[in-house]
Amino acid sequence: MDDGSGPRTPIVLGIDGLRALPRATRIARTSRDGILLLEEHRDREIDELWLDHDLGATTASCRSWPYWKRRLSTTAPSRSA
Known part of the structure; x- marks a missing residue:
């Protein structure tokens, strides 16, 4: 943890x-x-996010990935220069 x-x-x-x-x-x-994991980091800036291209392809959870992709792209904090 960062102190x-x-x-x-x-x-x-x-x-x-x-x-x-x-x-x-x-x-x-x-x-x-x-x-x-994404929920846990909801209010923090994530420096890098690595996603498996086919993770969840055979599970019911895969239906939620489009939601997260939209959410991550629309709620990403802006970085100040």
């Missing part, structure tokens, strides 16, 4: 069922866990 005493640790989230994603600070292995 404000030094540089901010980047938040790199990975949602992927198989890949190692060594740069990710948190990884979810299922679409359900991915949704929970």
Whole structure:
């Protein structure tokens, strides 16, 4: 956790069922866990988000990905220069 005493640790989230994603600070292995991870970071700036192209393709959770894609693209905080 960042206590404000030094540089901010980047938040790199990975949602992927198989890949190692060594740069990710948190990884979810299922679409359900991915949704929970995104909810957990709802009010924080995410530096990088890595998504598996076919995660959830065979689960009921995959229907929620279009919602999250829209939400992430419309609620992303703007960065000041």
